[in-house]
Amino acid sequence: MNWFTRRLRRLAPQLAALAIILGVISLVAPGFLTVSVQNGRLYGSLIDILVRAAPVALLTVGMTLVIATRGIDLSIGAVIAICGAVAATLISEGYPLPVVIAVSLGVGIACGLWNGVLVAVLDIQPIIATLILMVAGRGIAQLITEGVILTFNDDTFSALGSGALAGIPIPIYLWIGTALAIGLLIRRTALGFLIEATGINRRAASLAGVRARFLLFSAYAISGLCAAIAGMIVTADIRGADANNAGLWLELDAILAVVVGGTSLNGGRFSITASLIGALIIQSINTGILVSGFPPEFNLIIKAGIIIVVLTLQSPAIVTVFGFIKATRRGDKLNHGAKEATR
Amino acid sequence: MKKALVAATAAAIFATLASGVSAKSLTVGFSQIGSESGWRAAETTLTKQQAEKRGITLKFADAQQKQENQIKAIRGFIAQGVDAILIAPVVSTGWDAVLKEAKEEKIPVILLDREIDSPKDLFLTAVTSDQVYEGKVAGEWLAKDVGSKDCKVVELQGTTGSSPAINRKKGFEEGIKAASNIKIVRSQTGDFTRTKGKEVMESFIKAEGGGKDICAVYAHNDDMAVGAIQAIKEAGLKPGTDIKIVSIDAVPDIFQAMAKGEANATVELTPNMAGPAFDALEAYLKDKKEPKKWIQTESKLYTQKDDPMKIYEAKKGLGY
Numbered sequence: 001m002n003w004f005t006r007r008l009r010r011l012a013p014q015l016a017a018l019a020i021i022l023g024v025i026s027l028v029a030p031g032f033l034t035v036s037v038q039n040g041r042l043y044g045s046l047i048d049i050l051v052r053a054a055p056v057a058l059l060t061v062g063m064t065l066v067i068a069t070r071g072i073d074l075s076i077g078a079v080i081a082i083c084g085a086v087a088a089t090l091i092s093e094g095y096p097l098p099v100v101i102a103v104s105l106g107v108g109i110a111c112g113l114w115n116g117v118l119v120a121v122l123d124i125q126p127i128i129a130t131l132i133l134m135v136a137g138r139g140i141a142q143l144i145t146e147g148v149i150l151t152f153n154d155d156t157f158s159a160l161g162s163g164a165l166a167g168i169p170i171p172i173y174l175w176i177g178t179a180l181a182i183g184l185l186i187r188r189t190a191l192g193f194l195i196e197a198t199g200i201n202r203r204a205a206s207l208a209g210v211r212a213r214f215l216l217f218s219a220y221a222i223s224g225l226c227a228a229i230a231g232m233i234v235t236a237d238i239r240g241a242d243a244n245n246a247g248l249w250l251e252l253d254a255i256l257a258v259v260v261g262g263t264s265l266n267g268g269r270f271s272i273t274a275s276l277i278g279a280l281i282i283q284s285i286n287t288g289i290l291v292s293g294f295p296p297e298f299n300l301i302i303k304a305g306i307i308i309v310v311l312t313l314q315s316p317a318i319v320t321v322f323g324f325i326k327a328t329r330r331g332d333k334l335n336h337g338a339k340e341a342t343r
Numbered sequence: 344m345k346k347a348l349v350a351a352t353a354a355a356i357f358a359t360l361a362s363g364v365s366a367k368s369l370t371v372g373f374s375q376i377g378s379e380s381g382w383r384a385a386e387t388t389l390t391k392q393q394a395e396k397r398g399i400t401l402k403f404a405d406a407q408q409k410q411e412n413q414i415k416a417i418r419g420f421i422a423q424g425v426d427a428i429l430i431a432p433v434v435s436t437g438w439d440a441v442l443k444e445a446k447e448e449k450i451p452v453i454l455l456d457r458e459i460d461s462p463k464d465l466f467l468t469a470v471t472s473d474q475v476y477e478g479k480v481a482g483e484w485l486a487k488d489v490g491s492k493d494c495k496v497v498e499l500q501g502t503t504g505s506s507p508a509i510n511r512k513k514g515f516e517e518g519i520k521a522a523s524n525i526k527i528v529r530s531q532t533g534d535f536t537r538t539k540g541k542e543v544m545e546s547f548i549k550a551e552g553g554g555k556d557i558c559a560v561y562a563h564n565d566d567m568a569v570g571a572i573q574a575i576k577e578a579g580l581k582p583g584t585d586i587k588i589v590s591i592d593a594v595p596d597i598f599q600a601m602a603k604g605e606a607n608a609t610v611e612l613t614p615n616m617a618g619p620a621f622d623a624l625e626a627y628l629k630d631k632k633e634p635k636k637w638i639q640t641e642s643k644l645y646t647q648k649d650d651p652m653k654i655y656e657a658k659k660g661l662g663y
Contacts, residue, residue: 147662148384148663162573238569244380245538290531290546290550
């Protein structure tokens with residue numbers, strides 16, 4: 001079996017789920033799949049999905065790595081708020097764009113390293129270690145914005161959220177670019193393999209010479225970096241930093257995307273691509289609900305219902321049942337064949 | 344906590360000093376929920392301003408969203424023997440015991456901005472806005488503005504199930520009931536945030552034929568309206584002219600949009616709840632006149648004609 005079919009087989013459940021969801025939405029909302037060009041940029045609900053998925057997709061890249069190390073990062077929603085607040089403050093004080101971006105990314109990485117210290121050096125369980133920044137982070141962001149929605153008018157920075165390059169909205173470049181860069185870095189080197197080893201058994205990996213502590217630091221730092229990019233997109237999009245609401249609960253969407261993508265929360269083997277498709281599935285559901293015209297009271301139930309179906313189809317129990325049915329059928333045929341032969 | 348303690352002691356010292364200077368000046372304790380939104384911050388600022396204007400000594404306690412902090416603060420106010428207590432209650436239940444303590448000490452209590460489920464004799468009055476009426480004012484403005492033309496409205500609701508979302512929806516529907524030419528074609532929640540307001544509006548525009556069929560947006564708060572305005576601009580339409588924008592709250596940013604002609608009307612949820620409260624309190628203390636149990640604040644309508652830039656400048660400093 002060559003590389004391509006192996007990849008396809010890994011991604012098949014996620015791709016199928018995405019295709020079915022898009023298909024169902026296009027039945028409910030005609031014109032959903034139409035993509036046209038308007039004002040020199042691509043325009044349509046599918047494009048909306050790709051743009052609106054940007055924050056969760058970015059978080060998902062970092063979250064996949066952290067989960068692969070058998071950790072979890074609950075702080076990224078708050079890191080979005082912090083980095084957004086930092087970016088908005090610097091922009092409104094007139095700093096040049098490269099400085100704003102560099103400082104925001106730096107703050108994101110610093111947040112990640114803080115989590116790294118708690119997890120890798122102090123050996124605090126990741127869910128608790130990152131919970132600290134999840135709670136404190138929003139407070140820090142509110143301190144930076146002084147409790148108000150900090151608005152700014154800067155067309156170059158807000159292009160990060162709502163601009164377009166060659167007809168394609170910039171957030172799409174940002175999340176696909178980041179995912180490609182990190183994916184290549186991880187998979188074209190041994191890093192991904194070493195992260196999996198750390199996630200499966202940190203002690204054994206350390207004994208085998210893997211620098212597990214460094215890898216943990218890197219995973220959380222990358223997670224912080226991704227959150228910083230997401231924070232800038234969210235802030236640029238509404239031309240303001242909303243410390244109370246920016247990135248609120250997005251860490252849970254990111255965890256969900258990783259799980260829908262089939263990566264185990266027990267760490268070890270992971271697929272960034274599958275997680276990203278998971279993020280697209282979640283955003284397709286969100287956008288689908290909006291265009292379909294259901295009353296808002298149904299939003300969460302519809303979302304939960306679809307997720308349950310997707311997860312059930314992937315669950316080990318169902319896979320065993322399917323395997324069993326297949327095996328019995330084959331067995332029947334064999335038995336049948338044997339009877340024919342004896343006759 | 345420490346900070347609150349220091350503030351309370353400082354306030355107590357000030358109070359004794361003040362009472363030494365003039366025996367007549369009132370001392371009022373104010374237990375605020377916290378500073379979770381810009382509106383709340385503006386309410387705090389205005390309460391302090393109103394107190395200063397009337398020569399009232401205000402003792403301020405921030406409860407940081409916790410009822411137990413509020414109860415502690417109220418007990419503190421009672422122990423210090425204040426003349427009256429203002430509470431912006433964080434939840435609607437669980438106030439009976441502490442309010443009885445205040446009543447025994449004959450300290451009148453006034454509720455700001457929200458009501459509670461306690462016997463009516465435990466508090467002097469409640470100063471709140473009428474959320475249904477706010478929606479109605481917005482609806483009536485739209486009905487008058489579009490006249491007899493057909494008008495498809497999309498609605499950006501607040502957080503599903505929250506009382507402002509339910510009441511402002513109900514009120515708007517009442518406001519447009521008489522106008523059969525106005526129809527709400529789509530209604531979704533934008534969670535009271537800019538980001539969600541923008542995202543939902545983007546989808547509405549796509550679902551309603553590129554937005555050309557939409558005549559107006561009704562948003563349950565200004566923040567969602569600001570998000571919707573950006574979505575409309577990015578779809579190549581003109582907010583304020585192609586699609587009318589009407590929302591509620593009257594926060595500073597919507598006046599900026601109105602000054603640019605991108606928003607049409609907003610209904611004010613006034614942060615000045617303390618003004619009417621102090622009025623009622625002073626009347627009560629002067630000649631024991633019991634006020635009504637509910638004082639409704641004004642839900643004022645602002646449009647582009649009201650010199651929005653001037654109002655923006657006036658509101659900017661309030662801490663929104």
